Amino acid sequence: MNNVMRYKEYWAKIQYSEEDGCFWGEIEGINDSISFEGTSVEELRKDFEEAIDSYIDHCKRYGVEPQKQYSGSFNIRIDPELHREASLLSKIKDISLNQFVERAIAKEVKLSLNK
DSSP states (O other), X not given: OXXXXXXXXXXXXXXXXXXXXXXXXXXXXXXXXXXXXESSHHHHHHHHHHHHHHHHHHHHHHTOOOBOOOOSOOOOOOOHHHHHHHHHHXXXXXXXXXXXXXHHHHHHHHHHHTO
């Protein structure tokens, strides 16, 4: 994935602000809003890693779970024809539509994250 920075189990999408002349990002998948910035890639990486290390220390100190908890349930909207085709394929495969969608998402995640 382009414009993504990773450290430990955390990641952020990197953006560039023409107005400020710097790179910036916001850590994703956590229970807080933490951003970081830098005028060079090295400065950006340093601020990113320091922000994560500081956040982890803070969470340990206060007994807070750092990672956002997900329920495993969400609603999606897709093209009705795609819905029909997925439903038919799930029946052919003798699995539920939820299982079919979960497998499709897992396949895309594995492909995108090179797992």
